[in-house]
Amino acid sequence: MNAFELALPDTLAGAVSLLDPEDPTIRVMSGGTALMLMMKTDVFHPTQLISLRRIEPGYSQMGLLPDGSFRIGAMSTLSDMEHDDALAGFAPVIRQTMKLLSNVRVRNVATVGGALAHGDPHMDLPPVLVALDAQVVTISPEGERTIPVAELHAGYYETILSGNELIKEVIIPPQHARRASYLKCTTRAVKDWPALGVALTTDLDGDTARDTRLVIGAVGEKPIRVAEAEAVIDGQILSDKTIAEAADAAAESVETIEDELGSAAYKTQLVRVYVKRALQQVANQNA
Amino acid sequence: MKDVMTQTIDFTLNGKAVSAEIQGHWTLVDLLQQGFDLYGARQSCGQGLCGCCTVVLNGKPVSGCLFLAALADGATIETIENNEETLDPVQEAFIEAGAFQCGFCTPGFVLMTRQLIAEIPEPSEEEIRLYLTGNLCRCGTYPQIIEAVQKAAARMRAA
Ligand SMILES: Cc1cc2nc3c(=O)[nH]c(=O)nc-3n(C[C@H](O)[C@H](O)[C@H](O)COP(=O)(O)OP(=O)(O)OC[C@H]3O[C@@H](n4cnc5c(N)ncnc54)[C@H](O)[C@@H]3O)c2cc1C
Numbered sequence: 001m002n003a004f005e006l007a008l009p010d011t012l013a014g015a016v017s018l019l020d021p022e023d024p025t026i027r028v029m030s031g032g033t034a035l036m037l038m039m040k041t042d043v044f045h046p047t048q049l050i051s052l053r054r055i056e057p058g059y060s061q062m063g064l065l066p067d068g069s070f071r072i073g074a075m076s077t078l079s080d081m082e083h084d085d086a087l088a089g090f091a092p093v094i095r096q097t098m099k100l101l102s103n104v105r106v107r108n109v110a111t112v113g114g115a116l117a118h119g120d121p122h123m124d125l126p127p128v129l130v131a132l133d134a135q136v137v138t139i140s141p142e143g144e145r146t147i148p149v150a151e152l153h154a155g156y157y158e159t160i161l162s163g164n165e166l167i168k169e170v171i172i173p174p175q176h177a178r179r180a181s182y183l184k185c186t187t188r189a190v191k192d193w194p195a196l197g198v199a200l201t202t203d204l205d206g207d208t209a210r211d212t213r214l215v216i217g218a219v220g221e222k223p224i225r226v227a228e229a230e231a232v233i234d235g236q237i238l239s240d241k242t243i244a245e246a247a248d249a250a251a252e253s254v255e256t257i258e259d260e261l262g263s264a265a266y267k268t269q270l271v272r273v274y275v276k277r278a279l280q281q282v283a284n285q286n287a
Numbered sequence: 288m289k290d291v292m293t294q295t296i297d298f299t300l301n302g303k304a305v306s307a308e309i310q311g312h313w314t315l316v317d318l319l320q321q322g323f324d325l326y327g328a329r330q331s332c333g334q335g336l337c338g339c340c341t342v343v344l345n346g347k348p349v350s351g352c353l354f355l356a357a358l359a360d361g362a363t364i365e366t367i368e369n370n371e372e373t374l375d376p377v378q379e380a381f382i383e384a385g386a387f388q389c390g391f392c393t394p395g396f397v398l399m400t401r402q403l404i405a406e407i408p409e410p411s412e413e414e415i416r417l418y419l420t421g422n423l424c425r426c427g428t429y430p431q432i433i434e435a436v437q438k439a440a441a442r443m444r445a446a
Pocket residue numbers: 027028029030031032033034035036037074100101102103106109110111112113114115116117118122123124125165166167168191192193194334335336
């Protein structure tokens with residue numbers, strides 16, 4: 001690692017003011033799990049790191065908002081999210097996802113802000129938050145804005161955030177009776193980085209599926225929402241036939257890219273198999 | 288390493304208030320080894336995967352290899368050296384079960400096991416495997432480790 005300066009501002013706004021959109025060597029560090037790896041492997045050489053560890057404690061907290069949505073401060077750790085009972089009641093899929101995400105020590109340190117801003121397509125939480133229709137609220141010198149997580153990622157390790165824009169919080173809308181599932185396929189160990197992730201939410205009020213959101217992670221440059229498969233599902237009862245058709249539609253429409261965890265053809269087959277399993281799981285969940 | 292920036296941090300180490308002069312790029316492993324001659328947390332993978340560098344920071348286990356020492360200012364750190372005089376039930380169970388060969392991974396496993404039992408007093412084998420997937424034993428003593436965890440948990444429940 002090279003020499004760098006470390007700043008510890010005590011407000012998020014203070015952190016924003018230290019950033020320079022022209023200078024990518026000045027970066028905020030939340031948990032630092034991703035940045036430390038990049039620094040240790042000489043991929044990233046910061047001149048200044050701005051740690052968010054001392055910012056207002058409210059950014060490490062989460063809870064229900066009066067309008068029924070759920071707010072998660074950007075500095076909440078993945079462990080905080082895993083153990084929060086209110087969040088588990090609101091969206092049980094998050095706790096399920098955490099159990100198989102990396103390991104206890106990484107989850108104790110990594111934050112939701114970092115997990116979303118990092119932009120590595122091989123991550124579990126982004127597709128889940130897209131399926132839950134979550135939004136991020138950001139802060140920059142221009143003020144605040146709200147961005148659907150579905151629009152946050154622009155490409156491989158790229159987000160649409162500007163160089164001096166930080167994620168403040170994540171907001172998940174009320175899920176009512178929506179059902180959700182996240183399935184992860186790993187090719188080495190259970191808690192490895194995903195070779196494929198399938199996140200699914202749907203409304204099964206009555207037996208008919210509505211407003212399905214199907215999102216595939218780890219097969220392309222960013223999480224991919226599969227409108228073609230959603231169209232097959234919506235308005236239908238989740239019968240074996242519908243499920244098989246949706247799985248085929250997903251496999252046909254999602255463009256997969258080869259990586260160290262599998263070839264493109266292998267990933268396409270994974271899409272077919274795991275979309276089917278996710279739909280079966282949702283169909284069999286107790287309402 | 289061309290880093291020459293140094294700074295002083297104050298923190299609590301195994302129950303004692305300490306301060307240390309550190310370099311900006313130091314991790315917690317560097318801090319413990321170079322600042323305090325403590326070698327229980329050791330770097331192996333250096334990537335957060337294996338748990339050999341486990342330290343307990345503000346009550347939670349973290350990978351010392353991925354955490355900047357400078358950020359430990361004001362923190363409470365516990366290492367495997369925190370009970371040098373006596374063995375705790377987890378350490379005793381590891382010895383009785385023969386849950387190590389070379390011992391390189393053992394400090395990490397012991398610290399993680401303490402946390403595991405605090406969170407799940409009666410862990411099933413599956414829960415143990417899941418909780419400890421981020422700890423690797425290159426000697427492959429996993430069956431004995433699981434036995435040790437169960438033994439320690441049973442003893443701590445009885446106590
Ligand atoms: C051993 C290991 C295994 C892993 N396995 C998995 C896995 O199986 N699945 C998975 O999903 N992930 C996995 N990860 C990745 C992990 O989820 C990320 O490293 C973590 O979520 C990043 O969060 P952080 O707070 O540590 O980010 P940091 O390292 O602090 O930051 C990451 C990036 O986000 C930026 N950033 C941080 N906070 C904000 C903010 N509030 N606003 C704007 N930008 C911000 C930083 O500038 C940086 O560019 C693994 C990591 C490790 C080390």
